[in-house]
Amino acid sequence: MDFVRSRELSARLKSVVPGGSHTYAKGDDQYPEFGPRVIARGSGSHVWDVDGNQFIEYGMGNRAVTLGHVYPSVVEAVQKSLALGTNFTRPAAIELECAETFLGIIDGAEMVKFTKDGSTADTAALKLARAYTGRDMVAIAAEHPFFSYDDWFICTTTMDGGIPEFERGATLRFSYNDLDSLRALFTKHPGQIAAVFLEPARIDEPLPGYLEGVQALCREHGAVSVFDEMITGFRWHIGGAQKLYGVTPDLSTFGKAVANGFSVSVLCGRRDIMRLGSRERPNDNVFLLSTTHGAETPALAAAIATMQVYKSEPVIEHLHRQGERLRQAVVQVVARHGLSEHVPIMGRACNLLHGARGPDKKPSQAFRTLFLQELIRRGVLAPSFVMSYSHTDEDVDRTIDAVDGALSVYARALNDGVDGYLVGAPSRTVFDRK
Numbered sequence: 001m002d003f004v005r006s007r008e009l010s011a012r013l014k015s016v017v018p019g020g021s022h023t024y025a026k027g028d029d030q031y032p033e034f035g036p037r038v039i040a041r042g043s044g045s046h047v048w049d050v051d052g053n054q055f056i057e058y059g060m061g062n063r064a065v066t067l068g069h070v071y072p073s074v075v076e077a078v079q080k081s082l083a084l085g086t087n088f089t090r091p092a093a094i095e096l097e098c099a100e101t102f103l104g105i106i107d108g109a110e111m112v113k114f115t116k117d118g119s120t121a122d123t124a125a126l127k128l129a130r131a132y133t134g135r136d137m138v139a140i141a142a143e144h145p146f147f148s149y150d151d152w153f154i155c156t157t158t159m160d161g162g163i164p165e166f167e168r169g170a171t172l173r174f175s176y177n178d179l180d181s182l183r184a185l186f187t188k189h190p191g192q193i194a195a196v197f198l199e200p201a202r203i204d205e206p207l208p209g210y211l212e213g214v215q216a217l218c219r220e221h222g223a224v225s226v227f228d229e230m231i232t233g234f235r236w237h238i239g240g241a242q243k244l245y246g247v248t249p250d251l252s253t254f255g256k257a258v259a260n261g262f263s264v265s266v267l268c269g270r271r272d273i274m275r276l277g278s279r280e281r282p283n284d285n286v287f288l289l290s291t292t293h294g295a296e297t298p299a300l301a302a303a304i305a306t307m308q309v310y311k312s313e314p315v316i317e318h319l320h321r322q323g324e325r326l327r328q329a330v331v332q333v334v335a336r337h338g339l340s341e342h343v344p345i346m347g348r349a350c351n352l353l354h355g356a357r358g359p360d361k362k363p364s365q366a367f368r369t370l371f372l373q374e375l376i377r378r379g380v381l382a383p384s385f386v387m388s389y390s391h392t393d394e395d396v397d398r399t400i401d402a403v404d405g406a407l408s409v410y411a412r413a414l415n416d417g418v419d420g421y422l423v424g425a426p427s428r429t430v431f432d433r434k
């Protein structure tokens, strides 16, 4: 395996695109030196890099590609829509079709608006909540790593350059699964918190009554509850985590899996809040998600086709079944290597993550990088173990073998020191939370 062309193209990319990619999470500093840097194409659960190396891929497209690369019915729907035109001076009929299809699946939502990025959808939810409540502050779950590239969220991270001082201070943090910490924020800032943002679940499941408690606190204190379903949506349950846990937020946001990698994200929720962006009444003055490309028709065609697959095929069951198979086998392999305290396998089966701890049993970027490097050497590109509908039993079996091989190196590196095994520098995190 060599990565000559990868290195060349990545150097050129970095000289013309800051960060060398359009998502920091895909950047060179997130991955081992020994590995693919630029991808040429994908098919199903596999990708080929620009040097022709083939990999089983996990967490494809930052978890957007849940059906698999080049999924036939999605590609066909996009091709058909291309022949009809991509953008018009008035709304396209497909905007209605997509909205009705979505609202038929996410049945707690009464109105929906599409946009391109999850960040934009979350920021729009905050804007609506601020307009609805007449308040400025927002409370976010401290353990949830990302809501938006916009200032109201990024100011809570170490990548906070270019954010004006007045933006800071309006974003408060509470602990997930700890109602008292949210209650304390409402007590400290009475009548000031417009919205409470959280992912309904992440690595931890919500404790019994927790999401209901968040909803009740929001009601009691007049704040808008927002569930970010960017990851849980179209993964935990076809109706979203809100359906699975039986708690309907005031607003919610979706993205990623909804269009199998095409650029569609979603803001949806209560009609009385969403209507502030409708311009139907004299006081409807929220400039809500009005963009040139918001209703680009091929993306909406991709979303409709993706949702049809979810409705007619056991996608959710597959994601959970394959994830569970992988989890059980990997946990056994990890135990066989005596690494249970070093390589934890975490999260829901449809959203499986691997941890990497060093000799001191603390999270280690060097050991994470080594694990990724040794998986790559064995044909698996796995920043996570997040499944798609295209991952086959054979993919999972090959991954288990790759994990087995990678862990023998990991175990040796724990004894001998990681430096002798790692090619190049450890990867970095994109940012830390302040």
Ligand SMILES: Cc1ncc(COP(=O)(O)O)c(C=O)c1O
Residues within 6 Å of the ligand: 062, 116, 117, 118, 119, 120, 122, 146, 147, 148, 149, 199, 228, 230, 231, 255, 256, 265
């Ligand atoms: C939970 C969550 N919310 C919001 C976002 C932002 O979505 P996007 O990258 O489409 O702007 C992400 C992206 O990773 C996410 O994981």
